[in-house]
Amino acid sequence: MDWVDKARRILAGESLTPEEGLRILAVRDWAELLPVLAGAHLLRRAAFGEEVGFATLINAKSGLCPEDCAYCSQSSRSRATIPRYPLLAEEDIVRGAERAVALGARVYCVVTSGRAPTMGELERLAEAVRRIKAKSPALRVYGSFGLLDREGARILRESGLDGYNHNLNTSRRMYPRIATTHTYDDRLKTLRVVREAGMRVISGAIFGMGEEDSDVLALAEDLARAEVDEVPVNFLIPIPGTPLGHRLPLSPLRALVVLTFLRYRFPRTPLRVAGGRELSLRTLQPLALLVATSIFVGDYLTTPGQAPSEDVRLLRDLGWPVPASDRPEGSKEGLFLSP
Template sequence: MEIAKRILDGEDLTKEEALSIYTDDSIDTLDLVDEAYQLRKHYYGHKVKLNMILNAKSGICPEDCGYCGQSRDMKVKTRYALVSKDKISQGATVANDNKIGTYCIVMSGRGPSDKEVDYIADTVEEIKAKHPQLKICACLGIANEDHAKKLKNAGVDRYNHNLNTSKNYHSEVVTTHTYEQRVETVETMKKHNISPCSGVICGMGESNEDRVDMAFALKALDADSIPINFLHPIKGTKFGDMDELTPMKCLRILALFRLINPSKEIRIAGGREVNLKALQPISLMVANSIFVGDYLITGGQPNKLDFDMIEDMGFEIDENHMMSEV
């Protein structure tokens, strides 16, 4: 196929070509993984970046996202307002002590209030004073210019706001905010020199065309980091009974996103354990970044299993990437 060679020579795939490659059953998935691996190796060698989430505010949300166990339509068991600054700071210390380069502070809700942004900004300043090398990613929802300024001044390195799905399929996933509002938040953060992190959730009934559109939308956004979530169905949600992914399909999705966004950090995020199953190690041949520990309201596998997986595959933890991309 020599797809990777063409891309490294400066050629971009078109949407039509990407869709053809992704849907062509005559192209073996592991051959596609090998093409993606050549790109991953070129840009990232054998390094793996580690990320950790803190769920700083849980279950208090007016949005109707069909995948989310914290949405307004769910009776959330774990429901709390912003946790203490000490708890957020303690999480940063845990991340630092476990060679985790990016610490993600996540809040439920449509978007933060001014008071909440001030609270997070003050906490980030305290964390940066103690762990200046730790990259801080804020994931607070739909945010505005003033929020971006405050977060940047406090030392926030990266802002996560996922597109989640394609523009075409967005109304099937959520009706309480628009696709354009998500794009605007990412662009606002970029404007204030905060590294943009934006990704997707696959397995919610979207089409193959939607997945290709998602990958190209993130290319157009120039997202530095692209977390790829695989739906972990939660009973009671709109997509709670959906089960359309297989481990091989997940590998193919990862390869698609690498081929379209060859130099970007591709991160395997929520749902990797339940969807990739025994093929998790192979996914590292495409992705160069993973979340370790638990997610927002679903559990991850023990850190030791992730560290063993990285070592067994001949990869190594990237301990020096924290500030290099900001």
């Protein structure tokens, strides 16, 4: 199949069929992947050019979670050694946004552990968002606070929150193997509530948890039906002490196959390479940006990321623009955005 021609037809209005999607996901060697990747890069350039956005996050509440998600070091099933603390003070969350701006990030994501935020937490988070938007109106502020009802979504939207990140994480078929304290439909309901409130809907997945090609396809269809505005792509970080701590990371080839498939399925949707990219993509991270449009820089929730200077070098090696930053090159000071 001529994948560059397929990309051109997608740009003209054609869609990727399920059969074509499974064909991409069945790729198992580089000789097969390279022509598919060429078409995916054509789609990326047509919609987004060579621009790469930086995003950062802050772990604003760590551990203490009653949910039993198998991948998560903060869950009730985890025995991992991690920081555990309640919701940070507003001032700490605001300072995290200042560090994001200094790094050149366009997106600042505030993340809290737990099933759902309490009303008191929502009010504190909303006030922090108001303060951030007053100081840095161009910075997109996203929240990821668990399950959300209409009242919570209204409070956050009125505070100026730009978007809400709530990943589906895997397919409906796989979901009971990953979590039992809430359902796949609970997550889909939160996405609907967010959209109805008028915020951007950000939802993606964690790949490498034992899913099959058909699961990746089914997940993508559910994301499309949810009309997501951005898709974060995570790769499992097998954390010792979690139920999935024994799994091997995805290979660079498989990680790129998944990203490539998602670009064909979502030709005009931002794809953000997030947690686990360093572990799964390793030295081939630049290839991910041939199809993805942004990356999380700095550290993740409870695991470290690579130094931001490495991400700057990655873009320079590609010959692509680097987001403006007032932080000294090579510095990692202040980028572990938690106490």
